[in-house]
Amino acid sequence: MELKLENNLTHQTLPVDGVAAIVEASIPEPAKQSHQNPLLKRQLDDEALRLVRKNGNILDKATKQRVTPYMLSDKIKNLPYHRILDVKMETGTGKTYVYTRTMFELHKRCGFNKFIIAVPTLPIKAGTAAFLKEQEVKRHFETVCNYNADIELCLLEPQKQQKKGRLNMPSAVGHFFYGTHHAKHKIYVLLLNTQLITNGKLLTREDYDQMLGEFHRPVDAIADTKPVLIIDEPHRVERGSKSYAALIENFRPQLVLRYGATFPELTVGKGKNKHSVKDYQELIYDLNAAESFNQGLIKGVAKEHLELPGGKKAEKKVKVISTVKGDSANMKLTSADNVGKTFTLHVGESLGSIDNDLDGVVVEAISKNSVSLSNGQEKQTGEEFFPDQYGVSYQEGMIELALMRHFETERENFCREGLPIKTLALFFIDSIESFRGPEGKNDGWLRKKFIDMLEARVKKELTCQNTPEYEAYLRATLENIDSSCAGYFSQDNNDSDENVANEVKVILHGKKELLSFTDEEGKPNVLRFLFSKWTLKEGWDNPNVFTICKLRSSGSEISKLQEVGRGLRLPVDSAGNRISDSSFMLNYIVDFTEKDFANKLVAEINGELDADQKSPLSITAEDIIKVAEKRNIEVNKFFIELMTKGYVDFDKKVVPEKFDDMLIEYPEFKDVTSG
Template sequence: MKLQFKHQPFQAEAAAAVCDVFNGQPMRTTTYRLDLGDMTNVQTDLDMTDTGFRNHPLVPELTNARILDNLHAVQRRGGLKPSDALAGPGINLSIEMETGTGKTYTYVKTMYELNARYGWSKFIIVVPSVAIREGVYKSLQTTQEHFAGEYGKKIRFFIYSSDRLTEVDRFASDSAINVMIINMQAFNSSKNQRIIDKKLDTFRSRKPIDIIAKTNPILIIDEPQSVEGKQTKESLKKFNPLFTLRYSATHKEKYDMVYRLDAMDAYNQHLVKKIAALGVTLTGSTATNSYVYLEGIDLYKNKAPTARLGFEIKGATGTKTVVKKVSGGDDLFALSNGLEEYSDRYVILPDGIDGRDNSVTFLNGLKLYAGQIQGNEQMTALQRRVQIRETIRTHIRRERELYPKGIKVLSLFFIDEVAKYRLYDGDNDDGRNGEYARMFEEEYENVVGELQREIGDEAYLSYLDKISAHETHQGYFSIDKKKGKKARFVESKVDRKTQTSDDADAYDLIMKDKERLLSLDEPVRFIFSHSALREGWDNPNVFQICTLKPQSESEIRSRQEIGRGLRLCVNQQGERMDESVLGSEVQELNKLTLVTDMAFGKFAEALQSGLAESLADRPKKVDVQLFMDKVLTNANGDTVKVTRDLAEAIYEDLIGNGYVKRGELTDKYYADKASGTVQVAEEVKDCAASVVSILSTIYDSHSVELEDAHGNNVEAKVDPDKLKKKEFLALWEKINQKSFYTVSFDTKDLIQKAIDKLNGHLEVSRIFVKKEYGEQETQIQSKDQLLQGESFKQRKADQEVADHSVLGSVRYDLVGKIVEETGLTRATVAAILAGMAPQKFAMFRLNPEEFILKAGKIINNEKATAIIQHIAYNKLDAAYDTDIFTAATLRGKLGQNAMPVDRSIYDYLIYDSDGERKFAGQLDINEKVALYVKLPKSFFISTPVGKYSPDWAIAFHEGTVKHVYFVAETKGSNDTMELRGVEEAKIECAKAHFAAISNSSITYDVVKDFEQLISLVS
């Protein structure tokens, strides 16, 4: 892949703003006699020249007063506050550009423009760290061909090194555009004199700084807030700069600002990704081992809020973790199917779900906020695991959406130490997975397996199948390349001041392989990186950033880590997916999800505070002063300077049009702005765009929205007109009747069959104790023997079943629990347990929960077999009301588990599997279907083995097929051999129920897919 670059107006405007400050400077090239130094030991046949090229000084006509006039014109044009005077000594211009908008591209373009207009050709880029240095070098490489095509020439660039001082001579003697990239550490003298300031024998008795200063270079300072301490400012004077340009998203000192594209501008102009946050946080211990995770709160206009809560439930084969929608008053003990861990008052208070602070409060005093977890012995590890899981889940869902568009999705994990990712046992060891790498591979397999059931795109599934969990992640750390040892990841040396790594090896893969990482042929999609690599590099296709280390609010406010993923993504052709390609969908496709260990509210507050700090100099209200002395431009390019009278007219008209109230812009203004219909005063009606541009400088804390990734996209709503359609009314009349059942079977026969099955088939997992014994060697021969762990040898290993009960302090009503599982009487259950073989019954103490689950399942299967043959249904007078459709709250995410539909009574379908999505898709387009509905869970049939809810109710157009009303249950297979026990019993009960209430005027059956449905009704 080769990255493509576009000519973007804002970058050209930034370059023009710098150049226009020097209007009046002629186009000139200047030579001088270059000091070659001591040539005594230099071979005479060496090609040497004493002609040097330097930047021509500012001409006498370009006085400070004229430069200030030029500066004011530039500032008024850009809506910036005019400088009172030049910020000396020298000329110092500031350019503010939000991270991800192409800051490096912009100053490279500015160098070309300054050369084209004025002939200046010597530039020095000063950077604070190795990361930024390597990023700048890579940018100069990748943009070289692009700019050469525009300007007809190439820049010669190099990284300053005291080991390669011949580059300094070439910098001074070459007539082309020359760029030196230099770390501030190379010249920032303190107590010890730097090499750059010394006369060197290797440099023919010259000082490198003297040769550089003679070129009168233009200084470009990248991230000046990290470069310019007191000492550095003094050291910069040694370069004898013609003038200085400073580029950053977060300037500490503004100097003379000539261009601003801040966070608010970048977001509103759709130049960076939209940010979403997903918080996963810890809460304190509550002296319980119960696991509870609050995913989020859902709010409604006409009813109490609900919560999405993660907890464990007792399933068919064991306990599992689920996320369910819960309401005030719900009891986790009941919802978990009676897990004892939730028996201590895990009841949500009636008003315990609070949308104001996104919290849930339980009767036992526990209060959780959105994203928080409690109740695990290793909570920190669990928190990190959940963060990894949520990052993978978000990645797969985003990837499923973008894969067909040819867009590679990358996720980035920031960690604080290499050992969490890779562990080594010796100098020549290839290494093994650390804690986070192990977690990643485990969770990746689980998440992909879980989500594959939702994925219907065969091409994407094939792409997933080709990539293993192990090969799809990679670490980017410093590399130890010591002779005689295998290369291995090591901790970077981190600069205390900048908190970034000074090791160039740490950046090799990130910088040199950026294009390869963007290719769908490259299996690496998940990147683990040291937190010290948080600035100076980025990749446009990072869509998820997960920070697996504690974060302070000050770190979040600095937005350094976030900046790694703000750049708009590219496709497989290297084309930037911006507004010119995507239109209004640009920020929905370009969304950066931050998975953080802070609650969403706290994280959002910290991030917004950082944005507010960076926007502190923006005007806060609309008043007459806002327009004073501004320059308005009409469509023809004509300009007018705003006087006080004109400013008052503009302001009064804004109030009259309802656009301003008490100094703040109103919703009416934003609505008209969105539709392009903003009305302005008659005197400036030809300059409406300029007026809107000035109003856009107002700081509004809501201008840069932060999306809560816990939230949902859509809520399915019932179409009231469809509830009144004759097709629906006829269908509903046929299926809404309730029924009761009677069942009789030989209890003694059931007891004996259950005993036989339990004795023959019941097995539960045993707890084992593993014992390993080793001894230290009699003699230690060497230090290496200790370092490599060879002074100890394992002698014996054994494992045995634990000889103690695992029940602990938990007491079970075993008969009662199995009664709950089976619905049989206590006497019947007691008879079954009493009849079990002693060795089988003894399994209860080995693993109580599993014993109850498996015994209950075996008994239920025997019960179900008896029920099928002996059940009878009878119609009741009671019936379901259509309120069950309006009362059901159905929410989902488009493209993940929600789709818009036309023939359903809902406007969206919330589906549980890819099979349901496909089935509904066929129902929605088939002309034979009049109307259908996915039945809510509150519509159920009572059976002896639990409530049963069919999936679909479908009405066909009369005359197109045999006129039937069909209730369908969709399964991946309708082979009766795969529908055993309880499931088969429920289906048979449903058939008996519909036969009883409809006199065979409605059909109920299990179908595999839509094709089988049509075959049945035709």
Template structure:
């Protein structure tokens, strides 16, 4: 796989914010100077180096530029330049983890070279993990930036044993980038101090002197980890022209010129949403029996609780086992007489609330465990929940070509690979394989028929191939713990290069669905520097550490995912439907969420809290005609607008109603005087911090976790509706091959039109005189002539099995396809020679369309005695994606509807408020109509008011387009089959027969109702 990059406005803004701070600086291709030859005779005395030109504009002008940038972004205005590390120009660029800050500072280097000629850059990182990540980014973006700027950057990693690279860094006039980690110049070891030594193997020169002569621009990645006295003092030795500091969490403030924090990143849909699965422990009075409620199964008979508990074995040992228990089971008996369970008889299993009650009054919720929970069992539960979350996400995203990865953070290799044991699998690996096989089998047994490709994917790989550990490797090729700094500034950071070989340098391989590895066990030291866009689940198996911030760990999975072609899944309409990061924590859901939200809140301390007139006044609205300051009158209008529409509370804090209306594109219109500034006004409102905004970043439980059936399910109107539609039927298709062959031949002779392969030939030449700029941007050549040529297939040497290709595509026998093709007009069939690939594709499409037509014309349904059980409604709630849930509804049979599109969301909103509708239901996945092209699950069942419309109406499908031209052939076939199905079951001797149709809105539905 090759990751694809595109120019994105938010990243361009970050680049321009830095570059614009030096507006007015004249461009220079570098100041030539004589490189110190040392004692070497290999370097000619006159050999020149090219250093960055000094700033020509005065400091006061730079400060004005910085203030203009800050005003443009509504940032606090600096009153002076903040000096640090011996440098007068220190710029802070705040970018949330996962938004591509590495991409931004690399692009900034290219842009600075383009505008000002600066070419010497040093990227400083606090650890080898981050260094390896930066190197990887420089490699995979090289082609992208070459296409954009027409230049390549020369980059290398500083190594005191490869000092010849410093010669090239100094002497090359192009863009030169050195990557260096702080250990190389700020640690006390002998090897690290070589940068300050006069070295015999470097012609008695000090490497730092050669570096500093270039007046490099320093780029600090994660500067908050480089603020020790030794590092800060060492930075002066580089004699930097300026220092650019990129981080999501700046601890020391300089001149901030750009902000893209957690709130901005979420509002602009640039990172994943965060969901949390926590393990809640509960105490019991007296002796506490161990119980963990994993979940509740819904069946046609009665719900079953999956409870892990202790059981006495025949030999007297006590072991924890997972039991499937129904109503009335006595846990004392199930445990084989363990007195701790005396009095624990199941009195109720509530699938809607996900709770189990016992006769002694104790209630246990799904995901809860009693306090008698050892660390070993806590980890097993975490691993189990991680696998479960992985399967749920993977089932949804597999068909979209998105590889789902899950990441386990652990403390020591021995928990994953124990080379001293007979079986080298460590405890975590053994537990994972046990739980994976149990859950996979369970998942396969309930997988709907339409997921056959995903079923094959799950069954393809053995359990031993789906997980892998990424750690350091010793000389025996064994996994070992990375060596970790125990003291000093870099305490806790891994200093072992081999730890990152595959996980950092070959991360694209992990993104391929052909690669079996989907679960990654890695060391907690990788919490910085490594990330992969397709991590959807993270499990914290490492012991709690107060020094490790939750944001830092969660940040490893915030990057938006990519599909199998390397394209980011970042379309605004679906970005947060797809990109949700689930964190499985070793603490309660409530505790983890509150602590994580507190960390984010602390990082947003500078954010305004009130959307009032004082906040809006003198802010800047950016337009294509320039910046417009907000006047007092405009500020008052904005505040009144927010109050009038209920978007703020009495304290002027932004409330959920605003965020919901904005997400649904249903915000009330601004006053006429402000309409032209609408996007900028709402951007200002989004910048106001609120508790609701925080809960949207980290799921705090406001979305329903269960979706109970309500009183509407018991209404007479719904029972009557259900009685009319729950009939099952089988289909018959009676047609002979002659008719199909005849129709296919007619369609092919009439409609098959293959375009010959064509080639565009352009002839150009270089101009008589060229500038350097024309050469760099590709304008030095002019096209003289363009012509189109036609020819035989470019793949004429390929031998096609035409019958096999078409028969597979159309799902017909070779014999039938042979009859069709041999009966075609010769002139039409001869088009195969012009373009074989298109001939096969178009012929297959036309044949499939005729096949579908014949099927529909000859298909009949026969009702059978069997009917759908109402249990499919409760069973359907298992594994729902509640991020797609509506707000609480009044006429739906469930409290919430799980919708798949904005069309459905709008349709539900109108159904729920319609006076004509009595009750309606989103039909569960188990309600399937058999068709020749696969089982079909309609969308909605609706019962109308008897007084206004005297019939019950059934809506099969909500589609964004009513045009049959925009529906796939299989969709059209299923729809036509459904028409026949409902026509058959409506023949029953009941008044008010069911009507079936397709609609794209509630108004279209009512148009059809009115025609009855």
């Protein structure tokens, strides 16, 4: 199959045209040397910025969300001056496509041909490289979009240690530096992960046995090209971070383009005036979750959290944290409000000390990786269970629910009119060993349990009325049950096991293989259940993920948003066609401790809640009336007073620069606003 890209989708062309219009209006002179980009003005064109933001219909939202001036740390203040444009796009709406097309547009309109793409993780790097090298992508931009240019990908990788001989500069840097604008049809893209510039001296050492032009250090040669820097996932490369400082100080980009579904949050103000804002510099496009769903650009989300048999709600769980063979086991009790308490139990002691519902259950034996209980059960390290029904494994219950939803969706997608859709499920777990096993041989207890449960579920599905084609696919799953699931974890990059290496290759680099019902030999491809810990978040996605099951809780809300984002893309059929004329839902199955976050997320994505409604920079006409009454001032007179002092505009919207001053002079607004 070949993935097919669509052309001239409004939500993608708007940010492309916006960036290009601003840059085009901000170029005073062409490139001075053949290896350089044209030169930008010190300040981006204000009128072009205003028009682009107006056309993008984000001026009011940006004014509510932004705080200007940005509260710079000393480290940021000392960085070389650079210009920033921010593009916010919901996960699944084509962010990588947009910044790739932006490079083509800037080359066409303005003659730019030197771009750096900086990503925070290896999975993002792998996904970006695969996209840029994909033949269908190249064909799309050449023949469909009519860009008369090719991207020369300069992929920066760590160099192997040289024991002797010449110390050569990274070849990707030389290829990038010597690329000339006289080659009218070439765009040079240096792709790197930020660790390559923050860890080690790959780009900053000056003892290489060669020079690039007049430069001894790779970073100086790169900086001399006057590059445009594209930052993917800006919340992972915050402006106060070591990574961001290294990128700016070393590459000295003329322009920074930040693309993300989530941006860093900053705390500004002091004391009672302290509040959080998004770190936008010049936000020129904002496509949020609700708008994406309303425009049919992403899946909706159907959230569930596990309940006990009989409809009883899960309110607490116990997890085996660690064990000392023959001696003790650490267990953690977590309540519904996500409060946890850890207990240490020894052989012969009762679990009743953890929770009254476990009275009578005694620790009989403790091994290296498990605890044997007097009720005949064995609980593995990392396993969770319900105190009030201690025979039920928490993971087992969630897996059962996820499999039920997966096969409901898979049956519908397989038997739909037209070409079938391969249906994938993604599981987030908290213990790599539970999947890979103690020796990394893919024999962990969770993997074994999953395969047993999958086998039982497939047999049950075979008792239903199926089309001959779907029944054949289910039978192929039974015959290749071990091949139906795979995992990718950060430690896999250093694993020498062949089976693990094959799983990593498919998940990271084999998107088309994951989307296909058959392999290269024409045999059924039954792989569709994927497992990860933290790794498959930013940068990795597959349009045909229809179920996300979280067998562990996340940390920050940004982390949770990144995880659910892996399943928001609209799916493609078995021929690679994106299906945008139907409604699809993502099954989002969470731990009960995340149910409140999930409910809010579902409301935002499905368009039931304005994600910006609690902006700290918002006041309403009703707020002004309340404060006027508190101050015994006539309402219209009070409104004119606020306008005269520059605190609000004619539409009663707060002027961001004046927000803190307004609260100091009129503290009553703190009491009447929800922000």
